[in-house]
Amino acid sequence: MADTAIIGDGPAGLSAALLLAKNGHTAVVFGGDETLMHHAHLYNYLGVPDVGGSEFQRIARGQATDAGARIEEREVTGIRKDGAAFTVSTTEGEQRFDHVILAGGRSAATLATELDAAADDGAIRVDGDAATTVPGLYAAGHLVRPERSQAIISAGDGAKAALDILSKEAGRDVHDWDTPGG
Numbered sequence: 001m002a003d004t005a006i007i008g009d010g011p012a013g014l015s016a017a018l019l020l021a022k023n024g025h026t027a028v029v030f031g032g033d034e035t036l037m038h039h040a041h042l043y044n045y046l047g048v049p050d051v052g053g054s055e056f057q058r059i060a061r062g063q064a065t066d067a068g069a070r071i072e073e074r075e076v077t078g079i080r081k082d083g084a085a086f087t088v089s090t091t092e093g094e095q096r097f098d099h100v101i102l103a104g105g106r107s108a109a110t111l112a113t114e115l116d117a118a119a120d121d122g123a124i125r126v127d128g129d130a131a132t133t134v135p136g137l138y139a140a141g142h143l144v145r146p147e148r149s150q151a152i153i154s155a156g157d158g159a160k161a162a163l164d165i166l167s168k169e170a171g172r173d174v175h176d177w178d179t180p181g182g
């Protein structure tokens with residue numbers, strides 16, 4: 001089982017955390033609940049016709065933590081790559097992780113460029129699995145699409161990153177599919 005740090009607690013970060021934790025992996029989300037979602041009201045999120053952004057966040061945070069994710073309400077101030085692993089720094093100290101998902105909106109771009117992740121016109125470059133050019137480092141949501149940001153796309157990006165980590169750890173392609181009745 002892998003340890004993943006998720007920098008950002010908006011839809012992108014919480015979606016990644018939910019899938020990882022639900023599958024038994026350690027998922028630690030860093031963020032102070034300052035997402036843009038608190039300024040939004042969603043009428044365009046498929047399957048959820050009408051929900052306030054803050055209410056969406058309340059539900060999403062509960063869903064991720066109920067699945068076993070941990071949310072640490074602090075800012076990440078730096079990330080270092082030590083071989084294949086990452087050291088994440090906050091004001092409270094340092095923690096090591098196998099993978100990092102950057103989902104912190106525009107303000108997390110500096111963390112990506114400090115790790116030498118490639119960017120195009122300020123948007124962090126990712127492949128179809130949300131992987132950056134740095135092995136083990138993913139980027140999702142508003143951070144990779146600053147001018148075309150939607151909550152549902154951020155949640156999808158986070159899910160892509162999580163599925164890629166789950167697949168790499170399992171050594172085969174992984175879905176997270178459930179059926180009626182659990």
Ligand SMILES: Cc1cc2nc3c(=O)[nH]c(=O)nc-3n(C[C@H](O)[C@H](O)[C@H](O)COP(=O)(O)OP(=O)(O)OC[C@H]3O[C@@H](n4cnc5c(N)ncnc54)[C@H](O)[C@@H]3O)c2cc1C
Pocket residue numbers: 007008009010011012013030031032033034035036037038039040041042043044074075076077103104105106107108140141142143149150151152154
């Ligand atoms: C006024 C307004 C209305 C909107 N209306 C809609 C709408 O109707 N429908 C829709 O789909 N979208 C809407 N949006 C856009 C939507 O809010 C964003 O698409 C969505 O919030 C992006 O999610 P995200 O997870 O990518 O990033 P964000 O929501 O930006 O979350 C990033 C989080 O990471 C945290 N963070 C950043 N850096 C760090 C760090 N170093 N350490 C720890 N935490 C960090 C931030 O504080 C933030 O909480 C609206 C936005 C605004 C501003």
